[in-house]
Each structure stands twice: as structure tokens, then as C-alpha cells.
Amino acid sequence: MKTTGMDLASKRDPELLELDYQKGVIHVCNNGIAKVPDKYVLPVNERPVLEVAGLDQHETTNLDLKLPIIDFNKLQGSERPQVLKSLKEACENYGFFQVINHGIPQDILRDMISVSQQFFDLPFEEKSKYMSADMREPVRYGTSFNQNKDGVFCWRDFLKLMCKPLSDVLPHWPSSPLGFRSTVHSYSRQTNSLYIKLMEAILETLGLVSDDKGGTRQTNDSDANDKYEDDVLKQFEDGSQLIVMNCYPACPEPDLTLGMPPHSDYGFLTLLLQDDAQGLQIQHQDKWVTIEPIPGSFVVNIGDHLEIFSNGRYKSVLHRVFINSLRYRISVASLHSLPLDSMIRPSPKLIDEENPKLYKDTDFKSFLEYISSCEPKMKNFLESRKLTI
Numbered sequence: 001m002k003t004t005g006m007d008l009a010s011k012r013d014p015e016l017l018e019l020d021y022q023k024g025v026i027h028v029c030n031n032g033i034a035k036v037p038d039k040y041v042l043p044v045n046e047r048p049v050l051e052v053a054g055l056d057q058h059e060t061t062n063l064d065l066k067l068p069i070i071d072f073n074k075l076q077g078s079e080r081p082q083v084l085k086s087l088k089e090a091c092e093n094y095g096f097f098q099v100i101n102h103g104i105p106q107d108i109l110r111d112m113i114s115v116s117q118q119f120f121d122l123p124f125e126e127k128s129k130y131m132s133a134d135m136r137e138p139v140r141y142g143t144s145f146n147q148n149k150d151g152v153f154c155w156r157d158f159l160k161l162m163c164k165p166l167s168d169v170l171p172h173w174p175s176s177p178l179g180f181r182s183t184v185h186s187y188s189r190q191t192n193s194l195y196i197k198l199m200e201a202i203l204e205t206l207g208l209v210s211d212d213k214g215g216t217r218q219t220n221d222s223d224a225n226d227k228y229e230d231d232v233l234k235q236f237e238d239g240s241q242l243i244v245m246n247c248y249p250a251c252p253e254p255d256l257t258l259g260m261p262p263h264s265d266y267g268f269l270t271l272l273l274q275d276d277a278q279g280l281q282i283q284h285q286d287k288w289v290t291i292e293p294i295p296g297s298f299v300v301n302i303g304d305h306l307e308i309f310s311n312g313r314y315k316s317v318l319h320r321v322f323i324n325s326l327r328y329r330i331s332v333a334s335l336h337s338l339p340l341d342s343m344i345r346p347s348p349k350l351i352d353e354e355n356p357k358l359y360k361d362t363d364f365k366s367f368l369e370y371i372s373s374c375e376p377k378m379k380n381f382l383e384s385r386k387l388t389i
């Protein structure tokens with residue numbers, strides 16, 4: 001017998017209402033569902049594994065990829081030139097790399113995963129204090145990608161916390177679970193310092209600053225050059241930081257939905273901490289490939305703002321999250337960009353006759369308005385900023 005859409009809907013989610021979905025996927029799962037409700041079922045061509053007759057897409061799309069590894073410790077010493085070379089290649093060819101020996105104590109990383117888990121385990125009433133329809137709220141608990149706009153929801157709840165600038169925001173951070181604020185605060189300070197060091201190295205690979213941290217800055221640099229370098233570095237030091245904690249509960253039918261749809265991140269760099277469950281896939285040479293987490297390391301990726309700043313030399317890369325049927329997964333993304341009152345634009349030093357300016361200037365405020373007004377999927381923000389030449 002032919003099944004109508006109505007039959008399917010009533011079979012899949014008999015008792016759940018729109019209000020339940022808005023409460024988040026953890027809440028939906030706590031209702032004891034045996035199937036993925038229709039609200040989360042992606043059209044066939046957007047599912048993580050395409051069911052194309054005769055083609056085993058598991059083989060062709062889910063290849064494991066070893067990302068380039070950047071040994072942060074070596075970046076600080078005499079091997080810096082070789083590590084910079086690998087970093088440049090990683091930025092050009094992958095847009096993603098893994099950072100090991102980063103110096104952030106492992107207990108800080110463990111505590112961060114653990115307080116995130118404890119936060120998501122709180123009763124809905126406690127978490128709902130931080131729910132807001134406004135994408136620009138500095139503290140925001142929510143579900144899916146943009147729950148006000150998404151037709152199909154993705155299998156993810158999140159907590160977003162503005163960590164820099166912090167001045168007025170800290171008192172609004174959740175005070176529960178115990179130790180939440182101090183753990184997130186020390187984690188955000190540590191990741192921000194790591195980000196600044198990585199950005200200095202990336203600026204060096206772009207030929208925009210010389211290595212003064214190791215005391216080898218050339219004394220014959222012109223004053224103008226020195227000033228440019230100092231200004232650029234200061235902008236990164238004064239930059240913004242947003243921490244996003246993601247929770248992907250175990251899913252009864254993981255082939256039908258995604259934890260996060262394909263998207264690029266907005267900032268300069270994202271530093272991603274994950275627990276030991278796989279989930280992240282990146283688009284590499286037109287295929288979706290799975291990233292194998294290295295315990296205690298960070299996956300770092302280039303965001304849209306670095307693509308603009310580098311005038312397209314380094315590109316942000318689409319990535320997505322698949323879920324599994326056995327266990328939940330936690331990840332913590334730290335997104336870094338310039339100060340909130342700054343302009344995002346290609347560095348003038350990377351524009352010349354051979355390399356015309358490829359992107360429009362955008363102030364951060366317009367950018368935030370843009371992402372709250374549309375579905376920030378794929379790379380549509382970046383597409384809107386491209387200049388036609």
C-alpha cells in the first residue's frame with residue numbers, strides 16, 4: 001500500500017509538537033523516541049550517506065582523512081621555518097589542520113568537555129533561561145542551526161557564549177553546573193592565547209609580519225612596515241571570541257539526519273575540541289571525508305573572515321557533522337575574529353595588479369545582521385561578499 005506523507009508523519013512522531021522541537025533535541029530524545037521524527041529527516045540528497053542504487057557511497061564519501069599535523073611546540077623553536085612551511089601547505093590545500101603539543105594542560109580540556117556535558121544534562125527549565133530568538137545574544141542556548149528559520153532541524157543542541165569582549169557578559173553566563181564559569185573562563189583564555197600565536201604564524205606564512213616573537217625581527221624593516229605589523233597584530237590581540245558548545249545525542253536513525261549541515265565558520269580561525277567520538281567531516285577534493293580525532297589535540301580550520309582578509313589565498317572549507325546511534329558526542333568550537341567594531345576586508349598588502357581585490361569590505365555589525373537574517377548554510381555569506389571582476 002502506498003504510504004502518504006500524513007501516514008508517515010503520524011507514524012514517526014505521534015506525540016511531538018512544534019513546541020517540543022523548539023525545546024531541543026535532548027528534550028525530544030528524553031521522550032524516548034524509537035525513530036527520527038520527520039522534523040529532522042533531510043531530503044534524500046542532503047543525507048550523510050546518499051542511497052544511490054548500485055553505488056556504495058559509504059566507500060566513496062566517508063574516507064578517513066589524516067589532516068596535516070602542526071606541532072605547536074616546534075613552531076616556538078628552531079624548527080619554526082619547517083613548521084611554517086607545513087602550515088602554509090595545510091592552509092592552501094586543506095583549510096584544516098590538527099594542532100598537537102599546544103601546551104594547554106589536558107585537565108583544562110577534560111574539564112571543558114565535562115562542564116559542557118553537565119550543562120546539557122541540566123533540566124530543560126534551567127537551560128531555557130538562556131534561550132533567545134536573537135542570534136546576536138551574547139549568551140544563547142538553542143537547537144538546530146537557526147531554529148527560527150530551519151525547515152528541517154538538525155540533531156544538535158548548543159550553548160553559545162561570547163568570551164571576548166567579556167566585560168558586561170560574564171555575569172550572564174550560566175552559574176550552573178558548579179564550576180562552569182571558572183572552567184569556561186580559563187579554557188577561553190588559553191584557547192585565545194593559542195589562537196593569537198597561530199594567527200601570528202599564519203600572518204607570517206602570508207608574508208604580512210616577520211618573526212619578532214623569537215627575537216629575530218629584521219632591524220632594516222621600514223618604520224611603515226613595523227607600524228603595519230604592530231597594528232595588525234594588535235587587532236588580533238584585541239579580537240573577539242565566541243565559544244560554542246555542541247551536544248549531539250545518540251540517534252536511532254543516523255542516516256536520515258545530520259548534527260550540523262554543511263557550513264563554513266565565520267571568523268578567522270576556529271579551534272575545535274572534541275570528545276573521542278567521530279563526527280566531523282570536511283569537504284576535501286569534492287568528497288566528504290571523516291576526521292579521526294587525535295585525543296587532546298585541536299582541529300583548527302580557516303573561517304570566512306580569513307578567506308576575505310587573505311584575499312582568497314586561504315579558503316574557508318565546508319564541513320558538517322554526522323551523528324551515531326550508540327552515544328552522544330560533545331564538541332566545543334572556539335571562533336575567533338577581529339574586534340566587533342572593526343571592518344573585515346582584504347589586507348591591502350595582498351592586493352596588487354596580479355591579485356585584484358576579490359571581496360567587499362564588511363563591517364562586523366552588518367555581518368552579524370546578515371547571519372541572523374538568513375540561513376547561514378553552505379558559504380552564502382562569503383558568496384554575498386564576492387566582487388565580480
Ligand SMILES: O=C(O)CCC(=O)C(=O)O
Nearest residue numbers: 244246279280321331333
Ligand atoms: O562538532 C563538530 O565537530 C563541528 C562543530 C562545528 O562545525 C561548529 O560548531 O561550527
Ligand SMILES: [Fe+2]
Nearest residue numbers: 263264265319
Ligand atoms: Fe563549524
